[in-house]
Amino acid sequence: MEPRLKNTLGIDMGLNKFLVTSEGESVPIPQYYRKSQQRLKTLQKRLSRKKKGSKRWLKAVKYVAKQHKKVADQRKDFHFKTANELLSKAEVIAHENLNIKGLAKTRLSKSINDAIWGSISNYFNCQSRKCWR
Template sequence: GSNNRLKAIKQLGKQHKQVADKRKDFHFKTANYLLSKYDVVAHETLNIKGLAKSRLAKSVLDAGWASFLTILTSKAENAGLLAVPVSAQNTSQNCSNCGKKVPKKLHVRWHDCPYCGCSLDRDHNAAINIRNRAAGQSVLKAQRLLRDARIGWEAYAEPNGSA
């Protein structure tokens, strides 16, 4: 090809490297932040190959989830801390308060349990279930052991403003 084409290819390569470097920097900073605040970080076991075949493929691969989990696990091991993979199956369906399954479609973003009255954001419910699974506890036992434990999700705020 022409010189201009070669220059354009080289420039595009530089831009791709800059994006990759920024993503890697973000992964390291996020892992450092989490591990500086928490001794144990629980995360979903992700089927990245399966997700890459879905309609979310581009965003899944672009986010570099596998890379982040590798960095998080490595940094946790080096610091003598834990990064615990947990099965994500039914974490947003099961009630984090009573353990009963409350089926809901993906577009339903609020968890309302008809059995115990628990009402909270679907993702917050899932985060509590992941925390409980990481602790290796049943819902009721985990309630007693981890009642005051924070789940480390500062971005979440309940409608009344408390976290």
């Protein structure tokens, strides 16, 4: 006897929209790195003007690291919430198998790395194990 699946959902990942479901629902790309790029540029410029090894240089390094962590945490939160929302709607989620490392070497690398498609598929795997799906 084959198990019967109530809901199946397919997703397509792209650069215009973060993902589009088989039902036609789309999730926009938040572009956290692009939004914080100007702030990072300012902080890194300040860092470059400090004498390496000084206390003010260490302080500037902490500011740059804090900004990078903020972007990483925003992405992580977005992926976690998106994965949970999709897993609550469907029992089975099918997504495309992308060569992300190969795509990241193209001229669209900043946009591809900002979207971070690989981590959302990891969240799908992790969350589905927790939910026993």
